[in-house]
Amino acid sequence: MKMEDDELRQALAVLDAYNAQLEALNRQVRLLQVSLEDTTRAREAFKALAAAEEGDEVLIPVGASSYVPAKITGKKKAIVGIGNRLAAEKDLDEAVAFMEGTVSEISLALREAVGALDEIEKMASELTMAVQNEYKYRQLTAQ
Secondary structure, three states: OOOOHHHHHHHHHHHHHHHHHHHHHHHHHHHHHHHHHHHHHHHHHHHHHHHOOOOOEEEEEEEOOEEEEEEOOOOOEEEEEEEOOEEEEEEHHHHHHHHHHHHHHHHHHHHHHHHHHHHHHHHHHHHHHHHHHHHHHHHHHHO
C-alpha cells in the first residue's frame, strides 16, 4: 500500500496517540491490580475475623506485610472504607459482602481495561506494520 506524505504523517500522529493511550491504560491496569489485591486482603481478613470466636488470638494485617496480634471481643464490627475517603461501621458479615461487591466491581473494571489495552495494542501493531512497509517501499523506490 502506497501512502502519500500527509497520510504517513497522519499515521505517525495516530501512533503517538495510541502510545499515549497505552501508557495511560497500563497505569490504570496497575492501579486496578493494586486495588484488587488490597480489597481481596481486606475481604479475607474480615472473613477470618467473622469466623473467629471471642477470646481467640488473631493477627491483624496492617499493610506492608505486617501484622498486629489481637484478641477477638464480642463486638463483631469493622470500620470499612466506602469510597471518597468515607468510612462506615458495619457488621463483619456486611463488611465481607461489601468487599465482595467491591472485588467484583474492580475485577470488571480490570477486565475492561485489559480488553481496551489489547485492542489498542492490536491497532497500534497493525498501523506500525503499515508505516514500516511504507518506509521500506520508499527506500526501495528511492534507489
